[in-house]
Structure formats: C-alpha cells, structure tokens
Amino acid sequence: MNYDAEVITTDVLIIGGGSAGLWAAKRFSEAAPERSALIVDKGPKDWGGLMTMAGGDFDAVLPGEDVDAWVQDLVYYFDGLCNQSDMEEILRRSGDRLRDYQKFGCEFFTKADGTLQSVPQRGLDHVRLYPAKLKGRGGELMVKNLVKQLKDQKVGRLGRIQITELLRHGERIAGAVGFDTLSGKFYVFHAQAVILATGMGGWKTSYGKNTPTGEGVALGYGAGARLMHFEFGRVWNMPRYFGWEGQTTLMPLGGRFINALGESFMDKYSPILGANTDPHYTTIAMAMEIRAGRGPIYFDLSRINPADTVLLRPQNGWQKLNYDKLSALGMDLFRDNTEWVPQMTVSYGGIDADIYGRTGVPGLFAAGTACATEPGVYAGGFALMTTSVTGHLAGEGAAAFLQGADSLPSTGQEAEIARLRTEAFKPLGQQGLKPKEVVTCIQRAMFPYDVSILKTENALLHALREIQRIRTEDVPRMAAADPHYLMKLREADAMAFVSELYLRASLARQETRAGHYREDFPQRKGEPRWLLWSKGAEGKPVATWKTVPLESYKHPVTRYYQDNFRFA
Amino acid sequence: MIERIDAEKCIGCGQCVRLCPLDALRLNEEGKAYIAYPEDCMTCFICERACPSGALYVHPFKEQLPSVFPDSDA
Numbered sequence: 194m195n196y197d198a199e200v201i202t203t204d205v206l207i208i209g210g211g212s213a214g215l216w217a218a219k220r221f222s223e224a225a226p227e228r229s230a231l232i233v234d235k236g237p238k239d240w241g242g243l244m245t246m247a248g249g250d251f252d253a254v255l256p257g258e259d260v261d262a263w264v265q266d267l268v269y270y271f272d273g274l275c276n277q278s279d280m281e282e283i284l285r286r287s288g289d290r291l292r293d294y295q296k297f298g299c300e301f302f303t304k305a306d307g308t309l310q311s312v313p314q315r316g317l318d319h320v321r322l323y324p325a326k327l328k329g330r331g332g333e334l335m336v337k338n339l340v341k342q343l344k345d346q347k348v349g350r351l352g353r354i355q356i357t358e359l360l361r362h363g364e365r366i367a368g369a370v371g372f373d374t375l376s377g378k379f380y381v382f383h384a385q386a387v388i389l390a391t392g393m394g395g396w397k398t399s400y401g402k403n404t405p406t407g408e409g410v411a412l413g414y415g416a417g418a419r420l421m422h423f424e425f426g427r428v429w430n431m432p433r434y435f436g437w438e439g440q441t442t443l444m445p446l447g448g449r450f451i452n453a454l455g456e457s458f459m460d461k462y463s464p465i466l467g468a469n470t471d472p473h474y475t476t477i478a479m480a481m482e483i484r485a486g487r488g489p490i491y492f493d494l495s496r497i498n499p500a501d502t503v504l505l506r507p508q509n510g511w512q513k514l515n516y517d518k519l520s521a522l523g524m525d526l527f528r529d530n531t532e533w534v535p536q537m538t539v540s541y542g543g544i545d546a547d548i549y550g551r552t553g554v555p556g557l558f559a560a561g562t563a564c565a566t567e568p569g570v571y572a573g574g575f576a577l578m579t580t581s582v583t584g585h586l587a588g589e590g591a592a593a594f595l596q597g598a599d600s601l602p603s604t605g606q607e608a609e610i611a612r613l614r615t616e617a618f619k620p621l622g623q624q625g626l627k628p629k630e631v632v633t634c635i636q637r638a639m640f641p642y643d644v645s646i647l648k649t650e651n652a653l654l655h656a657l658r659e660i661q662r663i664r665t666e667d668v669p670r671m672a673a674a675d676p677h678y679l680m681k682l683r684e685a686d687a688m689a690f691v692s693e694l695y696l697r698a699s700l701a702r703q704e705t706r707a708g709h710y711r712e713d714f715p716q717r718k719g720e721p722r723w724l725l726w727s728k729g730a731e732g733k734p735v736a737t738w739k740t741v742p743l744e745s746y747k748h749p750v751t752r753y754y755q756d757n758f759r760f761a
Numbered sequence: 762m763i764e765r766i767d768a769e770k771c772i773g774c775g776q777c778v779r780l781c782p783l784d785a786l787r788l789n790e791e792g793k794a795y796i797a798y799p800e801d802c803m804t805c806f807i808c809e810r811a812c813p814s815g816a817l818y819v820h821p822f823k824e825q826l827p828s829v830f831p832d833s834d835a
C-alpha cells in the first residue's frame with residue numbers, strides 16, 4: 194500500500210462535485226478566470242453526486258413571474274420558518290440557472306405551443322417544477338453538460354479522495370487533507386478558500402442516497418460554523434422492496450396512496466389537499482394507518498389519465514432499466530398496487546451560511562445541501578434549483594473574498610499536517626468493529642417510526658442514549674482493513690454525529706411545525722423560531738433559538754400549510 | 762443489489778469499477794471485475810448501464826434495512 198503524500202496547491206478547493214460543487218466551480222472560474230479551482234470528491238471523478246440519479250425536475254421562477262408570490266407560497270409551506278430575504282435571492286436566480294441548463298444542451302418538456310410544460314407542486318399556488326425531457330436521464334445529462342463546461346474552463350477535478358480535515362492558517366481556513374480511497378495515498382490541499390459542497394447527512398437507505406453521510410457538515414461544525422434545521426429529516430415514501438423515482442409528478446396527476454381497506458386515507462387527514470401533498474405529511478399519515486392496523490399501504494395509479502402516462506412511464510436511464518427488471522419479475526407499478534413504506538432517508542440539517550455561502554469562518558464557504566435551506570418539507574425540483582443557485586453564489590462569494598484577502602503561504606503547517614496524517618490512518622489495519630456494523634446499529638436506533646416520523650420524547654431519549662453509546666463505545670472501536678473501509682468508517686462516524694444532532698434538535702423543538710412532527714406536542718407554539726447549533730466549550734453542541742425576524746421581512750405569516758392537516 | 766458479474770463475459774474494461782459511486786467493485790489480478798464490497802451497493806444500476814458486454818446483473822431489490830415499525834421487517 195502506498196501511503197505517500199501528495200501536496201497540491203489551488204486558489205479555491207471545492208469539496209464535493211455534486212450539483213452545488215460543479216456550479217460553484219463554474220461560477221468561481223468565470224468570476225476569477227486568473228485563479229485556479231479544484232474539485233475533490235470521494236466518489237468517482239466527474240460523477241456529479243446525487244444529480245447523476247436525479248430525474249432532472251427543476252423549479253424555476255420564469256421571467257415575468259412574480260418572485261414575491263413564490264416566496265409567499267414558501268412562507269406558508271414552511272409554516273413561517275422561511276428565510277425570506279435569502280429565499281427571494283435564490284428564487285430570483287432560479288430562472289437563470291434553468292436557462293443555463295438549456296444553453297448547455299439540457300432539454301425540458303414543452304407543450305404544443307413550444308412553452309415549457311410545468312407541474313405544480315404540493316397544492317401550492319405558484320411553486321412548480323419543469324420536468325426534464327428524458328425522464329430517466331435528466332440529472333445525468335445535467336452532470337455531463339456541466340462537466341463539459343468545467344473542462345472548457347480548466348477546472349481541476351479529482352475523484353476517490355475523501356477529505357478528512359480542514360487546514361487552518363490562524364483564523365482562516367487554508368485547505369484540507371484527505372486520502373485516496375483506493376490507494377491510501379495521503380493528500381494535502383493548500384487553498385486560499387474552501388467551499389464545502391459535500392451534501393447533507395443521511396442514513397444510507399439506498400434510493401441513490403448512500404453517499405450523503407454528513408462528513409462535510411461535521412467538518413464545518415468543527416471549524417466553528419453554525420448548523421441549523423437538524424430537527425428535520427426527510428422521511429420519504431418508497432416501495433418496500435425497490436427504488437422508484439417520479440412521485441413528484443405522479444401525485445399532482447392523480448396518483449394516491451391507499452390503505453389495506455382500499456381507502457385513500459389522505460382525504461381523511463387532509464380533506465383540502467387530499468393525496469397531492471408533501472411527502473412529510475403523507476408519511477405521517479402512512480405511519481398512523483400502519484400503527485392502527487390498516488397497513489400495508491399501496492400506491493394506486495389507476496386514476497391517472499392514460500394520456501398523461503407518457504410523462505410518467507420511465508423512458509430511459511436507470512429508471513427504465515429498473516422498470517424493465519421489475520416487469521420481468523412480474524411487478525408493474527402501472528398495473529398492480531405496490532406496497533410502499535415510509536422511510537427516513539437524509540437529514541435537512543446543514544450549515545447556516547449566507548446567500549454567498551459565507552459561514553462566518555473566514556475562508557470557509559458552503560453550498561447546496563451541505564447548507565440548511567428547507568425545514569423538512571420539500572417540493573419536487575427544489576433541490577436541483579437551490580443547489581445550482583447556492584453553488585453559483587458560493588463560487589461568486591469565494592471569488593470576491595479572494596479579491597480582498599491576503600495570500601496565504603503554503604508552509605508553516607508541517608507539524609499539524611503530520612499529526613493529521615497519523616490521525617487519518619490510525620484505524621487502518623487494526624482489529625475492531627466493521628463500519629457497516631456500526632451503520633446498522635445507527636439505523637436500528639434511528640428508523641423506528643416514533644423516532645423518525647411520529648416523534649415522542651420517550652422514543653427520542655431512548656434513541657439518544659443509544660446513539661451516545663454508539664459514539665462513545667462503538668465509533669472509537671471501528672477498524673478499517675483497507676482504505677475503502679477507512680472511508681466507510683469516516684462516513685459512519687459522521688452519521689453518528691448527524692444522528693445525535695437530529696435527536697437533540699427533535700427533543701428541543703417541543704412543538705409541531707413544517708417537517709417536524711411531535712406526537713406529544715402536536716400543535717404549533719408561539720412565533721416561528723430557528724434552532725441553531727454551534728460547538729461549545731468542550732466540543733459539545735450548544736443550541737440557540739433565533740426568532741424569525743418577521744419585522745424585517747416583506748411578508749407576514751398569515752397561513753400555515755400544516756393547518757391543512759388533522760392528525761391529532 | 763449487485764448480484765453477479767459473469768467472468769466469461771467481462772472484457773475487463775474497468776468501466777463499472779471506475780463509475781460505482783460506492784466503490785463496491787474492483788478488478789482482480791486477471792483483470793476481471795468482481796464484487797469486492799457487496800454490502801455497500803445501493804442498487805443504482807450505474808455499473809450495469811456502463812458495462813459494454815452485459816456482464817453485470819443488478820437485482821432491482823434494494824438492501825433490507827432495520828425496521829421502521831415493530832412486528833414487520835419493512
């Protein structure tokens with residue numbers, strides 16, 4: 194095994210080459226063409242993160258549309274927990290990113306008159322997505338086209354390197370270290386600024402989501418950045434046995450979930466919205482139906498107008514292959530009712546960065562789902578939009594920062610680097626727990642419905658004790674037989690960190706609001722407040738509440754999306 | 762999850778190994794792809810779609826995970 198070190202110097206280091214990282218690189222190298230940009234990803238070079246598997250649905254406010262109306266939709270949808278000024282800025286740029294994609298060669302569905310076909314989302318008045326033309330390859334083509342831009346702009350790109358620590362120079366972030374997950378080679382990156390575009394934390398539940406495990410968020414926290422939205426997890430409804438993509442377009446067209454009695458149960462929990470609502474609310478209802486003995490839950494597409502199925506039936510990409518394989522096994526989603534289950538997948542917790550990705554730590558920027566953007570409710574097409582816009586803005590922010598910043602030397606940190614290197618490889622070749630065993634323990638603690646969906650204090654406390662035990666007993670006992678396992682070990686460590694914050698935050702928020710449902714506190718309480726986390730004196734997370742500054746925002750909170758539902 | 766790689770069909774191009782997001786696949790000494798870390802597969806089909814010789818088969822069923830509800834293995 195080769196444990197040599199390779200030292201690389203770049204102006205900006207972008208950790209993570211998903212939607213956010215690719216856009217950050219693109220914008221940075223446009224705004225500062227004389228400077229160098231390098232993307233480093235623990236996955237394959239140029240794979241594009243989750244976007245590779247995405248349908249390519251994209252939310253955008255098109256020219257001539259009213260941005261304020263969209264913001265008002267989101268204030269309502271987020272039950273007041275909307276950062277209105279940031280959201281306005283993001284939405285204002287969403288149409289430009291859609292146009293960029295079109296310019297790069299991505300195609301979206303059009304109507305007979307040539308205008309873009311849109312699908313309204315979650316029963317909201319204005320928020321809508323634009324579906325990619327090639328349903329199963331939309332995201333993949335976005336990646337290919339963006340990477341082509343980066344090649345033209347001479348952005349450096351490296352794959353299969355996991356970043357394990359950030360480097361500092363005084364107060365400023367000055368690069369990072371990591372290792373090659375195949376060869377074990379140690380890497381030192383000296384940089385004038387770093388952009389964390391590492392995605393969110395998560396629980397490895399397949400469905401294309403086994404890479405986001407929260408290491409980047411944990412690195413940001415360690416460096417002094419504030420975190421937010423940890424009480425919100427994305428509970429997704431998925432087929433029990435396989436993956437499926439396309440619900441966000443199926444629901445508005447008549448798709449619905451039914452219980453074992455054949456009842457379209459959402460009509461009962463929300464006579465106003467019925468089945469066409471946010472998966473957060475659908476999964477609460479599913480969990481209640483299953484608990485009451487009315488499971489299993491099936492997905493019923495019989496009400497969809499046959500003419501609409503062209504939008505729905507997978508035409509290409511992994512979705513088509515999946516569809517064909519399932520058909521070969523005698524399973525057809527369009528013909529048979531398939532069993533679906535609610536499943537916690539990823540965390541909404543992320544770094545509290547401003548619109549330019551600034552984290553408050555000099556030289557450290559964050560973009561995409563590594564940042565906190567939504568409080569647990571999520572419109573289809575929202576992520577590709579927010580990650581492209583916030584990536585783009587973080588690239589701009591980093592370029593502006595470097596204009597005014599002193600140039601950092603790339604020497605003087607030798608002792609620290611040597612220490613980090615020893616630290617990084619410590620678990621290698623030792624005897625101990627396998628990362629996968631620890632991941633399974635974390636999942637066992639986190640998945641039960643009273644921890645992940647219908648949260649109660651007892652269940653959350655029980656899970657917190659188990660996660661704390663895992664963090665103090667199991668995590669330090671993990672060992673890695675090779676660099677592959679060393680990467681999985683770091684992921685398991687970050688998953689445990691994210692899980693603890695999820696539990697602490699879920700316990701702290703003693704109310705029900707947006708994507709957080711407390712069965713023991715089923716009502717909304719008082720003014721909307723955000724819950725922030727920072728690293729305290731002994732490394733312990735410290736919580737701070739921040740009242741949403743409605744007095745400085747344009748829109749008062751006059752209605753709440755959650756009021757469409759009756760669960761208690 | 763990834764189920765099998767047919768060594769007869771594999772031409773050792775390394776595409777699947779290069780593209781697997783979870784680094785579940787590797788090439789052996791004979792230059793053939795094999796499933797090195799089966800437990801890490803997330804059923805994304807990227808390897809199978811990239812294979813020029815149809816040597817890989819990914820079963821569409823995903824990994825079984827710990828339960829969400831008691832008395833069920835969902």
Ligand SMILES: Cc1cc2nc3c(=O)[nH]c(=O)nc-3n(C[C@H](O)[C@H](O)[C@H](O)COP(=O)(O)OP(=O)(O)OC[C@H]3O[C@@H](n4cnc5c(N)ncnc54)[C@H](O)[C@@H]3O)c2cc1C
Nearest residue numbers: 209211212213235242243248249250356392561562574577
């Ligand atoms: C199947 C599927 C379908 C989807 N469909 C849609 C859709 O149609 N529309 C929509 O809007 N959204 C969709 N999404 C969601 C959307 O694709 C993602 O939310 C978005 O692409 C996330 O982008 P990101 O850059 O923030 O994070 P990611 O894509 O997670 O990128 C983060 C990158 O950082 C790397 N990384 C992480 N940690 C490290 C580390 N320590 N060192 C080095 N690298 C690291 C990862 O390998 C990854 O490449 C879909 C997601 C999935 C999985």
Ligand code: SF4
Nearest residue numbers: 781802803805806808
């Ligand atoms: S299906 Fe995806 S995760 Fe599994 S081996 Fe193939 S490429 Fe890797």
Ligand code: SF4
Nearest residue numbers: 771772774775777812
């Ligand atoms: S892509 Fe196919 S042919 Fe190429 S190495 Fe993998 S299994 Fe073999």
